[in-house]
Amino acid sequence: EIVMTQSPDSLAVSLGERATINCKSSQSVLFRSNNKNYLAWFQQKPGQPPKLLIYWASSRDSGVPDRFRGSGSETDFTLTITSLQAEDVAIYYCQQYYNTPLTFGPGTKVDI
Amino acid sequence: QVQLVQSGAEVKKPGASVKVSCKASGYSFSVYDINWVRQAPGQGLEWMGWMNPNSGNTGYAQKFQGRVTMTRNTSISTVYMELSSLKSEDTAVYYCARGRTIVRGDLIRWLFDYWGQGTLVAVSS
Numbered sequence: 001e002i003v004m005t006q007s008p009d010s011l012a013v014s015l016g017e018r019a020t021i022n023c024k025s026s027q028s029v030l031f032r033s034n035n036k037n038y039l040a041w042f043q044q045k046p047g048q049p050p051k052l053l054i055y056w057a058s059s060r061d062s063g064v065p066d067r068f069r070g071s072g073s074e075t076d077f078t079l080t081i082t083s084l085q086a087e088d089v090a091i092y093y094c095q096q097y098y099n100t101p102l103t104f105g106p107g108t109k110v111d112i
Numbered sequence: 113q114v115q116l117v118q119s120g121a122e123v124k125k126p127g128a129s130v131k132v133s134c135k136a137s138g139y140s141f142s143v144y145d146i147n148w149v150r151q152a153p154g155q156g157l158e159w160m161g162w163m164n165p166n167s168g169n170t171g172y173a174q175k176f177q178g179r180v181t182m183t184r185n186t187s188i189s190t191v192y193m194e195l196s197s198l199k200s201e202d203t204a205v206y207y208c209a210r211g212r213t214i215v216r217g218d219l220i221r222w223l224f225d226y227w228g229q230g231t232l233v234a235v236s237s
Contacts, residue, residue: 049227104157
């Protein structure tokens, strides 16, 4: 099983400032045949299901604001919110879809 | 628009079974696999398995093998997840999620692009 870890557990960022969340996988999620990282990021607000933000480590899903940026490769990944807005307060999860069981990180809580 | 609507909250006693439904609309039901993910109170997300609504094929996480069964009724575009031998640790919100098919070599994986609203299953004596 691929174990996903995230840091920090939580962070508080001022409105308009940058938030950076790190995610590490216990083994590489890069498939060299297509050079794609099987890594996604989700946002979950209280009482709501998760929402897909980023896939292939750096591709934004449809309708996701461009202030959300994903980067990284193999085992180390980062989600950056370049200018935090009030509506970005949420828990953020990384998830690998390289192997089953599909696994999620423990989450990072972002507050103002 | 794509919607996944789940059945309502359930309260069960230890040892019982629960069956949660997930009704899909707004897209071709048979084209996308449905996955199930659960979230214990205040905890993270845990993948349980998948079902192909067209073929009826399923795959379960090893943790749930022998306790989980996923079925479907194509006439009403609904997938079901039944979990048996419930324990207090099964108390969680259960989500269905549409899986956008992803290929890795000859393997199939999924990207969860739409989610149901969640169903709380509480297990208590």
